[in-house]
Each structure stands twice: as structure tokens, then as C-alpha cells.
Amino acid sequence: MWRSIRILILLLILGVAAYSNWYDRLSTTDWDEMLYIGVFPIDDAGNEVTRDYIARLSPERIADIEQFLNREARRYGLAISRPVRVDLYPPVAEKPPERASDAGLFQNMAWSLRMRMYARRAVRASGKPPPQIRIFVRYHDPTFTESVPHSVGMQKGLVGVVHAFADRSMTRTNNVVIAHEILHTLGASDKYDPASLAPLYPIGYAEPDLDPLHPQSLTEVMAGRYAIDTHTSRIPETLDEVRVGPATALEIRWVKP
Numbered sequence: 019m020w021r022s023i024r025i026l027i028l029l030l031i032l033g034v035a036a037y038s039n040w041y042d043r044l045s046t047t048d049w050d051e052m053l054y055i056g057v058f059p060i061d062d063a064g065n066e067v068t069r070d071y072i073a074r075l076s077p078e079r080i081a082d083i084e085q086f087l088n089r090e091a092r093r094y095g096l097a098i099s100r101p102v103r104v105d106l107y108p109p110v111a112e113k114p115p116e117r118a119s120d121a122g123l124f125q126n127m128a129w130s131l132r133m134r135m136y137a138r139r140a141v142r143a144s145g146k147p148p149p150q151i152r153i154f155v156r157y158h159d160p161t162f163t164e165s166v167p168h169s170v171g172m173q174k175g176l177v178g179v180v181h182a183f184a185d186r187s188m189t190r191t192n193n194v195v196i197a198h199e200i201l202h203t204l205g206a207s208d209k210y211d212p213a214s215l216a217p218l219y220p221i222g223y224a225e226p227d228l229d230p231l232h233p234q235s236l237t238e239v240m241a242g243r244y245a246i247d248t249h250t251s252r253i254p255e256t257l258d259e260v261r262v263g264p265a266t267a268l269e270i271r272w273v274k275p
């Protein structure tokens with residue numbers, strides 16, 4: 019008897035989770051009304067550099083993310099004039115839950131649950147209307163941090179965590195990473211080789227038909243880099259050099275199969 023009840027409860031929880039994931043996916047990629055995205059800064063280093071950088075963050079500093087997404091959406095012929103709206107939220111004091119690099123299935127599920135609760139708390143604390151997609155940007159001090167951990171964006175939960183540098187000269191590159199993780203939350207997959215980080219041909223190329231093929235000068239957003247030649251690829255400096263390729267457009271349902 020108890021065993022059946024326990025199984026029933028578990029199935030119920032899984033059913034609710036599956037339904038909410040399905041609903042989230044549908045409601046964020048139907049593109050019939052504006053999608054609200056919130057960017058939440060986090061002072062990761064907790065020193066003067068990061069504190070100062072975050073204090074000076076203004077909506078203008080992240081404005082090119084929304085401009086990029088709406089410009090690219092227009093290129094794919096989306097009917098609405100402003101498909102996404104990206105807002106800067108007040109800084110969040112609490113850091114997001116960490117995921118162990120060797121986490122198994124159950125640890126990952128527990129982490130994902132903690133992440134959802136964390137996002138809900140952060141949004142509530144901001145006192146602003148809740149966005150549909152929440153991107154937490156952890157700012158590191160470039161003086162002490164040479165490389166940052168991998169950023170993530172998850173469609174299940176509609177949450178992203180971006181690791182960024184608190185440096186004026188890096189602001190526009192940070193925005194490239196934020197745009198990449200936003201697109202992950204909408205169902206886009208990476209389009210680079212995880213071993214070499216080189217963009218995959220042709221789906222990771224912004225201009226796959228260029229002749230000669232190299233050097234490329236534009237970046238497919240989910241490739242994250244553009245190829246100079248067959249062995250060298252570079253990170254774009256700004257979103258002006260970034261495009262959403264047809265494979266990504268299909269995944270986020272800008273294009274219907």
C-alpha cells in the first residue's frame with residue numbers, strides 16, 4: 019500500500035515537472051508575444067573592482083543583447099516588432115548553487131531544483147515583475163581570475179548562469195556570452211567542437227558559403243567563435259559580428275520545420 023502511494027507521488031512529481039518543462043518550452047518559443055528576459059548581476063569577487071563595475075552597470079550597457087536578438091529575429095521574418103525585451107535587474111547578493119563537476123543523475127536533478135528555487139527567490143527579492151528567462155551574471159575581477167568557469171543556460175527551468183569579467187573593455191564580449199546562454203534557454207545547442215572549440219562546419223559558420231571559406235569575419239552565436247583558418251578561431255568582440263544561423267533559428271522555432 020505505502021509502496022504504491024510512494025510510487026504514485028513520485029510519478030505525480032515527475033508528471034508536473036514534465037508538464038512545466040513542456041509548457042515553458044512552448045510559451046517561450048511561440049513568438050506571438052514579447053518574451054521577457056531578466057539579467058541579474060552578482061558580485062562574485064566581492065572586491066572594489068567588481069563592486070564598482072556593478073554599481074556603474076546601466077541598462078545601456080546591456081542594450082545590445084536585446085538589439086541583437088530582435089535584429090536577428092527580424093531577419094527571419096518574425097511578425098512581432100519586439101520579440102524580446104531584456105531588462106537589467108538589481109544585483110543579487112546570494113550566489114547561485116554550485117554543481118559538482120562529477121554530479122550524477124540524482125545530484126543533477128537536486129541541483130536543478132535548487133537552481134529553480136534560487137531563481138525564484140532572487141526574482142522575488144528584486145521587487146520587479148518576474149521575467150520568463152532569468153540570467154545570472156557572476157562578475158569576476160580580471161586581475162585575479164584569468165579564466166572563468168563555463169557559463170550555462172538551461173531550457174529546463176529557463177535559467178542561465180554566466181561568468182563574466184568586471185572590466186569596461188569586456189562589457190560587449192560579456193554580452194556575446196549572455197546572448198549565447200539566453201539562446202540555450204530557448205533550446206539552441208552548441209555548434210562548436212568541444213575538444214578544439216572550433217566552429218562546426220557548416221552549422222557553426224555565419225557565412226558557410228564564403229569563397230574562399232577562410233577567413234570568416236562573422237560568428238554564429240552558438241559556435242561562439244569564428245574561424246580565421248582551419249586551425250585558428252577567434253572570439254568576436256561585439257554582437258555586431260554575431261549572427262543566428264539557420265540551424266539555431268530552427269531550434270528556437272524562429273523557423274518552423
Ligand SMILES: [Zn+2]
Pocket residue numbers: 198202207208
Ligand atoms: Zn553553449
